Amino acid sequence: MKFQFPKLKRIRLEDDDTASTASTGSSFSGDCGSYYAVDMKLPWELPPSDPAKFCQAWTPLSLEQRMKNLERSQEMSKKYEAHREGKVYRPDEFAVGSSTCEQDQIFFKQDTGLWQCVHEAWMNHWNLRTSPDDWWHPVACRIAKAVASAAKEGRCGDKTSQKIRDFFVTHQGKETISVHIDAQYLEDADYESVFQQFSSELEDRIKVPEYAELMQGDFTTTTANHKIASQINLMSSLKEFFEYKLVFMGCGIKAIEMYGNESDWGRLDEKLSALKKTIEPILGHLRLPRDFWEHASKVFQNLALTRKDPTNPEVIEFWSQVITKTQHWEPGGFYGMGKGKKQVDAYDGWLVQFLTGQSVIRKRDVGSESMSGLNAVPVKVEMTWCSPPVSEVTNVIGGTMGFQLHPGDRTSNGIPSLQPVHMWAMMIPGGSKIPRRGNNHQGIEVSL
Helix, strand or coil: CCCCCCCCCCCCCCCHHHHHHHHHCEEEEECCEEEEECCCCCCCCCCCCCHHHHHHHCCECCHHHHHHHHHHHCHHHHHHHHHHCCCCCCCEEEEEECCCCCCCCEECCCCCCHHHHHHHHHHHCCEECCCHHHHHHHHHHHHHHHHHHHHCCCCCCHHHHHHHHHHHCCCCCCEEEEEEECCCCHHHCCHHHHHHHHHHHHHHHCCCHHHHHHHCCCCCCCCHHHHHHHHHHHHHHCCCCEEEEEEECCCCCCCCCCCCCCHHHHHHHHHHHHHHHHCHHHHHHCCCCCCHHHHHHHHHHHHHHHHHCCCCHHHHHHHHCCCEEEEEEEECCHHHCCCCEEEEEEEECHHHHHHHCCCEEEHHHCCCHHHCCEEEEEEEEEECCEECCEEEEEEEEEEEEEEEEECHHHCCCCCCEEEEEEEEEEEEECCCCCCCCCCCCCCCEECC
8 A cells, every 4th residue: 555645835944834834744644554744944955865876775675684684793792602601603593573564675784773764864865754662762772781781790790780680679590481372383473462471571570660661662653563672672671680481382363553643752751751760779880871861861852842843943953963974083003003193984963972872983883782773682482382392592682673765755745764663583593493384393293
């Protein structure tokens, strides 16, 4: 089904009538739901790039291809980690994952989360189609990584890890959270229900249930994939206290999505304040930048202002500084060991600080861990309907990965628009004995 958009007049800041129209905006419907178009014009003319040239440089990838590229980029570090733990390295293979809007083209090169989409829209002078979920996830993702890192014994000191543990749980070691489903194969499970059950269990078991609630996406724009990605993020933050098990008993259904309205953008800053208050007893033990909360709040406030009053001069100024090119001075010579200094290409702007906590990032460092939009958590899968039962520890990954290109004929002003894509994926070890739909299960007796 193709988008059906009415034609809109271009908005001019000096025209009072059209400025009034811009502040109210317009709603549109598409394959993935409805969205609200904020008609905002910068005070200078920037001709949009030709989508044909963009498509020559970018190749659309399926979720499986994107996960293969991600696995390939992490191969060396995973090999080192396996060797350090005395294990045999087995590269992960794609099993199942999100499929929402996957009939459209999704582009991906590096694990940079939100950056990749905003940067390309900025570079090509295109629209940016976005929702509050796109901006809440980077904050929740970084907090989840900080909590998990601080909770890991030996990483930040025993006193710190115990402080984090005491804040969240009363038990020592790891408790097991099991979800039992009436399905046979990985492809049959209702994962919207699965991850809701995991999240509900976490909310019931931790001492600060509001933490679990705040970390999840719950805007009116939150789709099934947004929700699952945020729930995986929550699970990952608490993986030092819990292990997760998904038990297949034998059936299943699919998921539902929806889009929503204006008040969500105002709730971004409210959720941020509430989350900060919730985890205040452990803030001093988390490795977050000193101005992390203040900067995130400022970004959220400006996003809400953009939604409410897109012609406001502050909004124009805010978006004009989302990303800027700059030069960064660093020591010269081989690996910075030579004399003098040299200039290297870099980026600054509020998006850089929002995603990394740094004011400037070198161009060659784009794709570093600090920009990652993904989090992962191990989940043990047990197929109790097999004889003998089959079990395997899978790696479940969720977050922002890649972006979607909406051609000009699907937008309100005829200019191509990019939209961040939230995803999740379950990776199983290579050569796994977990039965898959349509495979021959040698040596496994299927007992129903």
